[in-house]
Amino acid sequence: MTNQELKEEDLKYIFHPCTQMKDHEKLPLISIKKAYGVYLEDFEGNRYIDAISSWWVNTLGHSNKFINEKIKAQLDNLEHILLAGFTHEPAVKLAKKLVELTPNGLDKVFFADNGSSGIEVALKMAFHYHANKGEKREYFVSLENSYHGETIGALSVSDMGLYKDVYNPILIKTLRAKSPKSQTKEEAKIALLDMENLLKEKHKNIVAIIVEPLIQCAGNMNMYHSDYLVGLRELCDLYDVFLIADEVAVGFGRTGKLFACEWAEITPDFMILSKGLTAGYLPLSVVMMKQKIYDAFYCEYDTKGVKSFLHSHSYTGNPLSCTAALAGIEFLENENVIENNKKTIRFIQEQLKRLESFPTVTNIRQQGMVCAFDIVGYKSEDRIGIKFYEYALKMGVILRPLGNVIYFMPPYIITQEEIEKVFDTIVKSLKNL
Amino acid sequence: MTNQELKEEDLKYIFHPCTQMKDHEKLPLISIKKAYGVYLEDFEGNRYIDAISSWWVNTLGHSNKFINEKIKAQLDNLEHILLAGFTHEPAVKLAKKLVELTPNGLDKVFFADNGSSGIEVALKMAFHYHANKGEKREYFVSLENSYHGETIGALSVSDMGLYKDVYNPILIKTLRAKSPKSQTKEEAKIALLDMENLLKEKHKNIVAIIVEPLIQCAGNMNMYHSDYLVGLRELCDLYDVFLIADEVAVGFGRTGKLFACEWAEITPDFMILSKGLTAGYLPLSVVMMKQKIYDAFYCEYDTKGVKSFLHSHSYTGNPLSCTAALAGIEFLENENVIENNKKTIRFIQEQLKRLESFPTVTNIRQQGMVCAFDIVGYKSEDRIGIKFYEYALKMGVILRPLGNVIYFMPPYIITQEEIEKVFDTIVKSLKNL
Structure with missing residues (x-):
């Protein structure tokens, strides 16, 4: 060849x-x-x-030789099984490790298999949470210049015309707030004020705010100050709205700490990880969430599944992908x-x-x-x-x-x-x- | 343990x-x-x-030992690279093989990494095709009792209340036609008549019809006669509407032929494959399409990307997943x-x-x-x-x-x-x- x-x-x-x-x-x-x-x-x-x-x-x-050897060993044991009704060591070990490593309070893990799907899981789960609590809310808020993926839901909370404009007639309606346009504290303040105004007016109909912490990556690598995240967490608490941190690109050490949210010492309500999660080896994503979110879905099954979160992807929690992720984390720590x-x-x-x-x-x-x-x-x-x-x-x-x-x-x-x-x-x- | x-x-x-x-x-x-x-x-x-x-x-x-050995060898060479601007043997060999194996006329391959994302690629591409041709169409048609995945777009063309109803406020509007409710030729006729009535009335605003050929799998394993597919292909030609075949579950031999569409000897405009594509090993999906669809996106880049299909997933065409798929196909053929x-x-x-x-x-x-x-x-x-x-x-x-x-x-x-x-x-x- x-x-x-x-x-x-x-x-x-x-x-x-x-x-x-x-x-x-x-x-x-x-x-x-x-x-x-x-x-x-x-x-x-x-x-x-x-x-x-x-x-x-x-x-x-x-x-990477270390990761290669781990995947080869896993291949000889268990390449894949469904994760509904069944479980396996790579998924459990990875979930445990991620709960330990991510900010305090992110206690449960939902597996998916690419970044966009992880975003969709978080959006659906946040929406469904409010429904389970008897509240009707239907708007997601994202930032100007944001990008969160390519599937219809993920694209709907994105703001880059290049990827999105042509599809507008088949996207869902979402709200947009100003993004901090540079790394200054001043820009963080301006953007927070804009978000506060939006929340004041519409918080009762807002499901969640989704952001890429510190860097809007596909958004021309726009970087902003961690003060924005501190303020955003406060606003989300004040107005009782979920904060979704899309750490698909910025997670796993990209920003200089293991997770970008660490710079602001905040815990989002949802955190999505993919890309670096498997060290660049295989498709996998996870949605980390607070216990209270898990609890909102925990109830007697009502045969119509109304309160149950019945989302799934076939290869969810794939043992080879989980093994790559675990090996990557072990390498990160050992070295x-x-x-x-x-x-x-x-x-x-x-x-x-x-x-x-x-x-x-x-x-x-x-x-x-x-x-x-x-x-x-x-x-x-x-x-x-x-x-x-x-x-x-x-x-x-x-x-x-x-x-x-x-x-x-x-x-x-x-x-x-x-x-x-x-x-x-x-x-x-x-x-x- | x-x-x-x-x-x-x-x-x-x-x-x-x-x-x-x-x-x-x-x-x-x-x-x-x-x-x-x-x-x-x-x-x-x-x-x-x-x-x-x-x-x-x-x-x-x-x-499976044969597949395991192939993946191990691939690991030592190339675990993953981006597929934009770069290419590798496993992706090219797999694409070529799939063009050979699938119904005549499916000549181009777009890679994604799970079934839902594959569906979203086909929906977006079908919609965008019409936009590139200067037509405004915005409705997708699917069958009653259908299921095509969990992301917002895929869920919007699904019809199972169990997975969908709670999310209705955040789904996009789609149209539904009767599904053939059993394997009789009579049921095929009844359902085709319903589809024809819908097309007569609305075809100018319809982007595409999406079906699972022969078996609505998550739809309670509802099976229907291949006459329905024959008639559906004719209707799609008559009313100039795309036919999308979701062979995520029914493809790769499930129905007794390699692809379910073969029972009706039809070529859909798009065919989505996943699940059995990698023999059950790793996440991967592909969208097969006709040349004319590829051609509708082929033009000078206009800096706003208006006519370009700029969809991507990070692990698209992952070499390990493609190797699993190729090994699976080789095993299928050899044995x-x-x-x-x-x-x-x-x-x-x-x-x-x-x-x-x-x-x-x-x-x-x-x-x-x-x-x-x-x-x-x-x-x-x-x-x-x-x-x-x-x-x-x-x-x-x-x-x-x-x-x-x-x-x-x-x-x-x-x-x-x-x-x-x-x-x-x-x-x-x-x-x-």
């Missing part, structure tokens, strides 16, 4: 996700043979630094990864200074293991982000952009030398634009 | 899918240590025949499984006759590797299905019911001896009720 052969076969059959396929008449489609550590390697031995962690999922490097990341985070901070002098670079920002900047001074038709991406690719670094926003979100095992190579590439690409 | 220990730990942390947790104060929650062939084994060496294929996913037995199933299907047909004399058994039905019957003569509060389930469990057979409907949907590698044991158990359970 050669790069070209695989690419040609691919283009005959596959409609790629989040892709205008016509772009691939010019834009390279890279054939990957194998991956290890931070590297992806093609069929001709060219290798690429995976500087975006394969869409933000990979945390501990590709083909003291979150603590060691602090040094890496400081090193990235230093490297970011190299971009300050570029007139085409603005809004340089960092939160833990994620940093980003905007390229300015070009027309949108120029698709400058794509040009930057292509140039960096030629130099062996994957920096897939969000429009004109370039971000760096590497696996945690990246070395300083590799980080320097990424920034060398960024600098050269900027110069070349 | 003992059964009891794992169960106690489980109940501290896990909110199980599709489960009223209070039921587990009495209903057994079974701790599974390992699985092989058709058997699940607990920590005390008790074993259970998985007569429902772990929610209809397992086709080739648990911990001539679909052909051999014909004998198994006849044997099940023979065994079903043992149930005919029971006054509490009605509506005995079979379609390929799925058979079902209803238990009658009890009040709904009796939850007779659950009692049946418990009794069969004690005898080592898993027959999780749908209300008062008992169904048998085994892995294809089940032997005649094991089938006899299942029917012995059914007979004894019925006598014991």
Whole structure:
């Protein structure tokens, strides 16, 4: 097999996700043979630094030996069984571990199998909770510039026109509040005031507020101050509205702590985890919730199932996915990864200074293991982000952009030398634009 | 670890899918240590025949050595990379194979990672197709008694009150047509007439019709004649409306042919596959579509993405899941499984006759590797299905019911001896009720 052969076969059959396929008449489609550590390697031995962690999922490097061995052992025992009426060690151990690791008060775990489905579980469960309490509420609130996934419910609480506008006639009605537009305390205050005004007026009809804590990732990597989360928790308590934390992208160490909510020392009512949950190996998501939510569904079955939460996905709690997650957490703990990341985070901070002098670079920002900047001074038709991406690719670094926003979100095992190579590439690409 | 220990730990942390947790104060929650062939084994060496294929996913037995070895080899090479801008052999080989195997004309493959998400992809893509053609259509049509998944979009085209009614205020509006209520040609005609009336009146505002071909699985295993599909295809052509075939549960040999649509010799416009796609190993789904659908999205990118299909899930086209799927297909072909199933299907047909004399058994039905019957003569509060389930469990057979409907949907590698044991158990359970 050669790069070209695989690419040609691919283009005959596959409609790629989040892709205008016509772009691939010019834009390279890279054939990957194998991956290890931070590297992806093609069929001709060219290798690429995976500087975006394969869409933000990979945390501990590709083909991590420790995780591989655990999955292989699990394969010989139990690949999959249904989780209704049955249980298995990987699901139970993982659930227990997640209850220990997540903020105090998140005591129960509902399994799903991708991020969007996890969001839908939380939305449905929050809505159903109020129904079980005899209250009719029907609006979800999310932030401007938010993104929570692609299924109809998840998309309805998103605010990015690029993914959403065309589907508006088939989405459900939701409410939007201002998002804090930068990392200042002032922006947090402005956005909280807007949320308070919305809650004052409509809280009796609001089911829940959903946010991505600290970073609106698909929302152009907009980063904001943890004060916003502190204030939001207070408002949710005051107005008796659920707070749903979508930590699908920001969880598992991305922001510098294990969970982004830790920066504000808050406990949301629901927390959704996916992506980094399995260290980038396999599809899995979980919805963590407070005991009182679980309790609201706990009752005698009434044959019409009215108060029961009867949501399911076939591969929910898949033993291989749970094993990947457990192995990832064990590796994180054994290797003291979150603590060691602090040094890496400081090193990235230093490297970011190299971009300050570029007139085409603005809004340089960092939160833990994620940093980003905007390229300015070009027309949108120029698709400058794509040009930057292509140039960096030629130099062996994957920096897939969000429009004109370039971000760096590497696996945690990246070395300083590799980080320097990424920034060398960024600098050269900027110069070349 | 003992059964009891794992169960106690489980109940501290896990909110199980599709489960009223209070039921587990009495209903057994079974701790599974390992699985092989058709058997699940607990920590005390008790074993259970998985007569429902772990929610209809397992086709080739648990911990199948051939599939295990393929996944292990893949683990050492490439566990996961993003599928946007990149590609890999397992995705390409699987896409090519699926285009070969599915009905003629399904030429492109979009990857997702669970059944519900696959349904949402098809709904959004069908809607978006019309928008790209300058038409405003907004209604999806599904059948009475249908079930297509749990996310808001998938649930909106479902019709089972048990899963849906409480969420009505947050679902999107869809249309419903009569479903053929039995396997007779007459029922097919009645239902087609109803669909034709609906199309006559509203076709200009209808995006697509979605059905589960031949068996409404979660819809109490309602089976219907392939004439309905023939007629439905004709109606969809006549009224220029898409036909979406949800083969998540019925695909991959369940109905006696590789795909249920083959019984009617039709090609739907979209076909969604999941569950048996990975032989019961890992989460994965695909949406197969006609070339003209792919073509409607193929154009110059317009920076607002208006005509592009920008849907994605992080683990889309996961190499390990694709490898499981490819290994499963190779096993199916090498072992001539679909052909051999014909004998198994006849044997099940023979065994079903043992149930005919029971006054509490009605509506005995079979379609390929799925058979079902209803238990009658009890009040709904009796939850007779659950009692049946418990009794069969004690005898080592898993027959999780749908209300008062008992169904048998085994892995294809089940032997005649094991089938006899299942029917012995059914007979004894019925006598014991």
